[in-house]
Amino acid sequence: MNREIKYPNGMKKEIQVKTETPKKNIKKAHLGIDFEALINESNQYYLTKNLACIYKKPTPVQIVKVEYPSRNKAKITEAYYRMPSTTDYNGIYKGKYIDFEAKSCHTTSFSFKHIYEHQIKHLEIVSNMGGISFLLIEFSLYHQVFLLTSDKLIKLYNESLKDGRKSIPYDYFVKEGYEIKLGFSPKINYLQVIDLLIDSKKEENAS
Amino acid sequence: MNREIKYPNGMKKEIQVKTETPKKNIKKAHLGIDFEALINESNQYYLTKNLACIYKKPTPVQIVKVEYPSRNKAKITEAYYRMPSTTDYNGIYKGKYIDFEAKSCHTTSFSFKHIYEHQIKHLEIVSNMGGISFLLIEFSLYHQVFLLTSDKLIKLYNESLKDGRKSIPYDYFVKEGYEIKLGFSPKINYLQVIDLLIDSKKEENAS
Numbered sequence: 001m002n003r004e005i006k007y008p009n010g011m012k013k014e015i016q017v018k019t020e021t022p023k024k025n026i027k028k029a030h031l032g033i034d035f036e037a038l039i040n041e042s043n044q045y046y047l048t049k050n051l052a053c054i055y056k057k058p059t060p061v062q063i064v065k066v067e068y069p070s071r072n073k074a075k076i077t078e079a080y081y082r083m084p085s086t087t088d089y090n091g092i093y094k095g096k097y098i099d100f101e102a103k104s105c106h107t108t109s110f111s112f113k114h115i116y117e118h119q120i121k122h123l124e125i126v127s128n129m130g131g132i133s134f135l136l137i138e139f140s141l142y143h144q145v146f147l148l149t150s151d152k153l154i155k156l157y158n159e160s161l162k163d164g165r166k167s168i169p170y171d172y173f174v175k176e177g178y179e180i181k182l183g184f185s186p187k188i189n190y191l192q193v194i195d196l197l198i199d200s201k202k203e204e205n206a207s
Numbered sequence: 208m209n210r211e212i213k214y215p216n217g218m219k220k221e222i223q224v225k226t227e228t229p230k231k232n233i234k235k236a237h238l239g240i241d242f243e244a245l246i247n248e249s250n251q252y253y254l255t256k257n258l259a260c261i262y263k264k265p266t267p268v269q270i271v272k273v274e275y276p277s278r279n280k281a282k283i284t285e286a287y288y289r290m291p292s293t294t295d296y297n298g299i300y301k302g303k304y305i306d307f308e309a310k311s312c313h314t315t316s317f318s319f320k321h322i323y324e325h326q327i328k329h330l331e332i333v334s335n336m337g338g339i340s341f342l343l344i345e346f347s348l349y350h351q352v353f354l355l356t357s358d359k360l361i362k363l364y365n366e367s368l369k370d371g372r373k374s375i376p377y378d379y380f381v382k383e384g385y386e387i388k389l390g391f392s393p394k395i396n397y398l399q400v401i402d403l404l405i406d407s408k409k410e411e412n413a414s
Contacts, residue, residue, distance in 0.1 A: 053332050055293055060265035061283065076268065079283040086262055090297060092304035095337030099299075125260050130302030 035104045035138040035145075039089070042186035046093075052191060054091030054098055060084050086122045087133075093194060097131035099123065104138045109167040112160055120157050123150040132194055137177075139170055146177035147193045242311045242345040242352075246296070249393035253300075259398060261298030261305055267291050293329045294340075300401060304338035306330065311345045316374040319367055327364050330357040339401055344384075346377055353384035354400045 036056065046052040065078035087101040101119055103110065115135075123133040133150040156168055178193040243263070253259040272285035294308040308326055310317065322342075333340040340357040363375055385400040 047332070050332075050335075053329070053336055053338075058265045058267035058289075058291075059270075061268045061270070061286070063266075063268070063286075074288055076286040076288070077284060079268070079270075079286055081281055081283070082265075084265075092306075092333060092336050092338045095304070097299040097302070097304040122260070125254070125257075126299060128257075129260055129299050131260075131299045 038187040039102055042188045045186040052093035054089055056089050087119055093191060099126045099131055099133040100136050102136045104140060106140045109169040110137060111167040120154055124154050132197055136190060145180045145188055146173040147180060147190055148173060148177040152176055245394040246309055249395045252393040259300035261296055263296050294326055300398060306333045306338055306340045307343050309343045311347060313347045316376040317344060318374040327361060331361050339404060343397060352387045352395055353380040354387060354397055355380060355384040359383055
């Protein structure tokens with residue numbers, strides 16, 4: 001049974017980047033997309049192995065104008081990027097709710113301007129409700145990926161509101177984050193760190 | 208939600224002007240948007256009361272062409288609706304991962320063509336991983352909303368693949384689903400049913 005009728009067929013053929021973004025931005029964007037692709041591949045691996053079910057949320061878009069060149073094909077001809085309500089990724093692992101934001105950083109510090117205040121709030125809410133929330137960050141200059149738990153991110157963010165600090169330096173991630181070595185399958189095995197986090201929470205509760 | 212209603216708010220006028228959809232369908236679409244709005248309002252209520260953090264995922268869109276009429280404003284000039292990877296809503300409640308699909312039904316039975324096979328699979332995976340997954344359905348003819356747990360939905364779906372049954376009748380939802388009476392705040396208090404589900408699971412585990 002075909003359950004895809006309402007969506008345009010043969011869409012993949014039309015997927016071509018026709019933007020006029022300056023080259024520099026394209027490069028940056030691609031680095032980000034690579035990181036995103038690595039995470040998505042890892043999530044796909046986890047899903048196939050029946051370990052976790054975690055997805056990237058679609059990019060939110062405000063649709064203004066739609067045309068119907070043919071009977072069943074809706075073509076969006078005017079739309080704008082919207083601010084995301086929450087974070088990039090969420091899902092389930094070991095029965096627990098997982099929620100994180102992923103960022104590519106191409107300098108020696110992670111600027112707070114790359115994360116919205118309401119996203120920080122969201123990570124905090126999730127954490128308070130018993131979920132596991134964090135920031136997954138790639139430092140492209142060092143070819144390193146770190147997981148920073150939301151409690152540390154929130155603390156730094158709140159401090160920054162007082163002392164005016166604008167970013168978190170790379171060294172902080174080295175010291176306070178969990179490095180995730182790039183692997184083959186999965187590429188970014190962040191569930192290993194989540195296992196540690198779950199275990200340390202259990203110990204906390206037990207003591 | 209119903210395929211016709213996958214359009215954000217400001218679009219209503221566009222739909223009326225641009226399409227040659229019969230009036231009946233426009234009415235259908237509006238009902239669907241109302242249902243979505245009621246769920247979103249309920250989720251907003253839950254969030255404000257610090258009870259749950261559940262969001263609708265953005266409608267997935269394949270962006271083909273972007274223009275930059277001014278320095279910081281990206282205008283999407285060609286894009287298409289994509290098939291959603293998962294379900295409409297997910298989030299966290301009482302530390303548990305919640306995942307559901309919401310549908311408006313304007314006839315006396317819910318047709319399987321309004322839900323994708325991979326969405327059913329997704330609900331099953333979530334349930335197997337210890338999450339709480341279900342279908343939230345509005346029967347607009349009866350002004351009634353039901354929650355049907357994913358195990359029942361999956362069972363019926365799998366049977367349909369064998370016996371060729373194309374839909375689930377309204378009566379089934381009356382008998383096997385949980386009716387959620389429309390309220391004021393929240394409008395659709397589906398967490399009440401989730402409480403029952405959590406309690407019955409606890410009892411199962413205890414016995």
